[in-house]
Amino acid sequence: MIRSTVSTLAMTALLAMPALAQEVWVSNERDNTISIIDVPSMEVVDTIKVGARPRGIMFSHDHKVAYLCASDDSTIQVIDVTTREILHNLPSGENPETFALHPDNRHIYISNEDDNITSVLDVVDRRIVAQIPVGVEPEGKAINRAGTIAITTSETTNMAHWIDTETFEIFQNSLVGSRPRHAEFTSDDKRLFVSAEIGGGLHVFDTETYQELAEIRFEIPDVHPHDVQPVGFKLTEDMSRVYVALGPANRIAVVDAETYEVLGYHLVGRRVWHMAMSDDETKLFTTNGVSGDVTIIDLERQEPVKTVKVGRFPWGAAYRPADS
Amino acid sequence: MSPYLRALSAILLREALRFVTQRERFLAALVRPLVWLIVFAAGFRAALGLSITPPYQTYITYEVYIVPGLCAMIQLFNAMQSALSLVYDREMGSMRLLLTAPLPRWWLLFCKLLAGVLVSILQVYAFLGIAYLYGIRLPLMGYVWVLPALLASGLMLGAVGLFLASTIRQLENFAGVMNFVIFPVFFLSTALYPLWRMAESSRLLRDICAFNPFSHAVELIRFALYARLNPDALVWVALTFAIFLALALWGFDPARGIMTRKARP
Numbered sequence: 183m184i185r186s187t188v189s190t191l192a193m194t195a196l197l198a199m200p201a202l203a204q205e206v207w208v209s210n211e212r213d214n215t216i217s218i219i220d221v222p223s224m225e226v227v228d229t230i231k232v233g234a235r236p237r238g239i240m241f242s243h244d245h246k247v248a249y250l251c252a253s254d255d256s257t258i259q260v261i262d263v264t265t266r267e268i269l270h271n272l273p274s275g276e277n278p279e280t281f282a283l284h285p286d287n288r289h290i291y292i293s294n295e296d297d298n299i300t301s302v303l304d305v306v307d308r309r310i311v312a313q314i315p316v317g318v319e320p321e322g323k324a325i326n327r328a329g330t331i332a333i334t335t336s337e338t339t340n341m342a343h344w345i346d347t348e349t350f351e352i353f354q355n356s357l358v359g360s361r362p363r364h365a366e367f368t369s370d371d372k373r374l375f376v377s378a379e380i381g382g383g384l385h386v387f388d389t390e391t392y393q394e395l396a397e398i399r400f401e402i403p404d405v406h407p408h409d410v411q412p413v414g415f416k417l418t419e420d421m422s423r424v425y426v427a428l429g430p431a432n433r434i435a436v437v438d439a440e441t442y443e444v445l446g447y448h449l450v451g452r453r454v455w456h457m458a459m460s461d462d463e464t465k466l467f468t469t470n471g472v473s474g475d476v477t478i479i480d481l482e483r484q485e486p487v488k489t490v491k492v493g494r495f496p497w498g499a500a501y502r503p504a505d506s
Numbered sequence: 507m508s509p510y511l512r513a514l515s516a517i518l519l520r521e522a523l524r525f526v527t528q529r530e531r532f533l534a535a536l537v538r539p540l541v542w543l544i545v546f547a548a549g550f551r552a553a554l555g556l557s558i559t560p561p562y563q564t565y566i567t568y569e570v571y572i573v574p575g576l577c578a579m580i581q582l583f584n585a586m587q588s589a590l591s592l593v594y595d596r597e598m599g600s601m602r603l604l605l606t607a608p609l610p611r612w613w614l615l616f617c618k619l620l621a622g623v624l625v626s627i628l629q630v631y632a633f634l635g636i637a638y639l640y641g642i643r644l645p646l647m648g649y650v651w652v653l654p655a656l657l658a659s660g661l662m663l664g665a666v667g668l669f670l671a672s673t674i675r676q677l678e679n680f681a682g683v684m685n686f687v688i689f690p691v692f693f694l695s696t697a698l699y700p701l702w703r704m705a706e707s708s709r710l711l712r713d714i715c716a717f718n719p720f721s722h723a724v725e726l727i728r729f730a731l732y733a734r735l736n737p738d739a740l741v742w743v744a745l746t747f748a749i750f751l752a753l754a755l756w757g758f759d760p761a762r763g764i765m766t767r768k769a770r771p
Contacts, residue, residue, distance in 0.1 A: 404548070432555050432565065449555050449565050473557075477564055485643075489564040 204504045205263075206458050206467045207248055208476055209236035210493025216250065217476075217492035218266070219467065221460065221501075224478055224488050230266050233259055238280030238323075239498040243287045248500065249305075251278040251292070258290065258303060263502060273310050275301035280498070282323035282332065284347065291332045291345075293320040300334045300343075302350060312350040316343045322376065324365035326389070335362035335376055342376050344392065354392050358385045363413045364456070368421045368439070375424060375439075377412040384412050384426055386442065396442045398426075405431045414456030418463050425466055425479075427454040434468055434479060448486050450477035458499035469496035513609050514617045521621035524591075525628070535584065535629045539576035540636060547572050559700050561732040573637055573644070574728035575697025577652070578720065580633055581626040581660045582692060586684050588622035589667030593674050605758070612755050619668055619751075623660030630656055648731040655730035659723035662743045665750035672757025695721040696728075719746040 204221035214236060218228040233252025236259075241248050247269065248261040258272040258281070275294040278301075282291050289311070290303040300320055302312040317336025324333040325347070332345040335358065342365060344354035359381020366375050373395065374387040384398040400410045411429030417439060418424070426435040432454060433447040451470025454477070458467045466479040470489070476496060477489045525532065547569045555565035595604070604614055634649065670683055692698075694711070695718045705712040715721050722742035729736035 449567060451555075451565060486564045489558055 204460065205502045206476070207239055207241075207500050207502065208467075208469055208492050208496045209239040209250060209498045210474075211235055211237055211471075211495040211497040213493030213495075215493045216248075216261075217496070219476060219490060219492075221465065224490060226490055226492060228266060229493065230261070232261070232268065233257060233271070237497045238278065238293075239500045240281065240283060241500050241502050243283065243285070245502050248502075249281065249283070249290065251280060253277050253279055253295075258292065260305070270308075272303055272305060272308055274303060275299055275310060275313065279321055280323055282325045284325050284332075285327060285329040289347075291323050291325060291334070293323055293334060295319055295321065298336070300332070300345065314345055314350050314352065316352070317341050317355075322363055322365040324367055324374070326367045326371040327369065328371055331367075331389070333365040333367075333374060333376075335365050337361045337363070337379075340378070340381075342374070342387070356387055356392055356394070359383045359397070364415060366415065366417050368417055369419050370421065373421075375415065375417065377415055377426065379411045379413055379429065382407065382410050382412065384415065384424070384437070398437055398442045398444065400426070400428060400431075400433075400435050400444060400447075402428070402431055402433055402447055405433070413454070414469075416457055416459045416466065418459075425457065425459070427457055427468060429453055429455070432470075434466065434477075436484065446484070448477075448479050448484070450479070450486060451475045451489055455496070456498045458501040460501055461503045467499050467501070469499050471495045471497065509609055510613060513607060513614060514620070517604075517614075517617040518621045518624065521618075521625055525625045531587070532629065532632075535580055536633055536636065538583065539580055539633050542576055542579070543569060543572060543637060543640065543642075556700065557702065559702065561729045561734045561736075569640075570642055571700070572698065573634075573642055574731055575695070575724050577630045577633065577656070577727050577731075578659060578663075578695075578697055578724045579692060580629050581623075581656065581663050581723070582688060582720065584622060584626035584629060585660070585663035585667035586670075586688060588618070588625075588664060589671040590684075592618070592668070592671035593676075596671075597676070611758060615668060615755065615758060616751075619661060619664040622664050622667070623657060626660050626664075627653070627656045644731050645733055647733040651730040651733045652727060655726045658740065658743050658747070659726055662719065662723055662747040662750070665747050665754060668754035669750045669757060672754050691718065691720045694718050695724055697721075697724045719743065722746075 206219040208217045214234055216230045216232055217226050220227040234254035236250050237253050238251035250259045252259050256276050258274045260269045262269050274292050277296045278292045279295045280293050288306055292301045294301055298318055300314040300316050301310050304311045316334045317339025319337035320334045321337050322335035332347050334343045340360055342356045342358055343352045346353050358376045359378025361379040362376050363379045364377045372389055374389055376385045386395045388395050409430040413427045413429050415424055415426040421439050424437045424439045430453050432452055434450055435447055436445045450468045451473035453472040455469045455471045464482050468477045474494050475489045475491050477486050480487045556571055694714050701712055704715050722739040725736050726739040726743055
């Protein structure tokens with residue numbers, strides 16, 4: 183009787199716990215905080231104090247924890263998404279800027295900007311399992327769905343390095359435009375997109391031949407070409423669209439990912455950097471570094487609907503779906 | 507039909523006929539804001555976006571910012587045009603005919619005012635339609651909400667025009683008044699620049715803009731275009747309307763008004 187009452191109460195308490203809504207977590211580089219945006223209300227609902235100079239941010243594949251590059255603390259912080267507390271710090275090598283999580287949900291590939299190294303972190307054993315020398319100032323990170331290839335872009339060497347995830351060795355280098363910032367594979371792993379900030383283009387590579395298929399260029403009326411600096415971008419699952427942050431041009435470009443035609447631009451805040459997309463691909467959240475805010479773009483209506491203030495110099499953003 | 511309504515419909519019909527027959531006036535009313543929108547706004551070089559101020563929820567280009575101000579500009583010019591036609595009517599004698607109708611003077615003047623406002627609303631919707639084709643899309647409900655806002659702002663500006671008409675005896679003097687009214691009223695308002703931008707150049711300019719009733723008409727329209735009410739602006743507009751309508755009625759009263767005093771040797 184007592185046991186059944188206790189279990190009923192426990193069950194009731196569990197059911198009474200509010201399910202976590204969809205959220206976007208934004209790292210604020212100058213504030214050493216994370217701003218949490220509630221997606222349905224499009225409001226900042228919480229701010230978490232974190233380590234020094236937070237930049238790269240992402241969730242584990244099961245969305246139970248968040249990983250954060252605390253660059254100036256040279257660590258990867260692990261944050262519980264329910265309690266929003268830092269669980270522990272992980273080794274990262276010097277000055278981690280950004281990273282990518284392997285499909286095995288265990289290995290994180292980290293860019294160590296000052297050491298010209300890509301570190302591979304095992305989050306279960308909590309140790310660095312490999313350090314791969316790459317070009318000068320490594321930044322962009324991507325891992326294909328099959329988990330066989332990791333990409334590191336190096337800002338000063340202007341290259342995308344193709345790393346074998348079995349041997350932890352570079353097996354191919356591709357020259358891209360000046361200052362490559364971000365890389366992503368298409369969902370079928372057949373193409374790799376790399377943005378070149380100073381070069382001003384978005385480069386597309388074939389993942390079998392490693393040959394460049396296209397360079398997408400951007401022209402915005404009344405905006406000086408020097409201000410058009412592609413940084414972060416997001417590909418849709420169906421590979422029909424790619425949304426590209428254009429830095430000081432304060433624009434998100436909408437590109438047809440098949441024909442590489444630029445379909446339009448959305449005005450957002452100042453120096454747009456990175457972005458997160460909702461899992462149903464109806465909303466895009468852009469981090470606007472200089473204006474210290476996040477612009478939310480309704481992708482169904484293809485229009486920016488709201489800009490919300492976050493901390494100073496928001497850098498990265500990660501989307502977490504609602505608990506099922 | 508009651509005599510009141512008959513007078514109203516007659517005046518509305520006269521204004522409507524005038525509106526239909528004077529196509530150049532209609533075109534001029536549209537060309538003016540379109541030149542501002544397409545030429546001036548393009549030259550303003552705010553392609554990187556304006557800071558967010560209510561009612562905007564996100565960054566906008568200058569073209570988007572300027573639209574409500576241009577709607578109010580259409581109404582301002584229309585109000586002055588109506589005032590001009592009143593002076594003309596008075597010179598031609600048709601004004602006397604109107605005011606000698608066996609109805610209260612305030613009702614006749616109000617009908618005249620309303621007729622002008624309705625014409626201006628048609629002009630504004632035509633302008634918004636062209637702006638839409640130009641790529642400036644506002645929330646759908648904004649096009650509905652703006653109707654009462656345009657009515658209120660139109661009445662306010664019309665009352666100001668009516669008052670001016672009551673103070674001017676000769677048509678020749680009107681051009682000067684238009685220059686002294688339209689330009690300061692338009693430029694010293696939030697029609698072209700937000701208050702924060704004015705404050706950056708001069709605190710005094712900002713205060714003048716904030717006080718200018720035309721700014722409140724612009725803001726009333728701006729908020730309505732985004733399906734929102736700006737209560738402060740509405741109060742300002744209503745108050746200005748009441749004051750200037752009272753002054754105009756006083757001005758047109760042959761027993762006490764400005765006309766009487768001017769007519770004295």
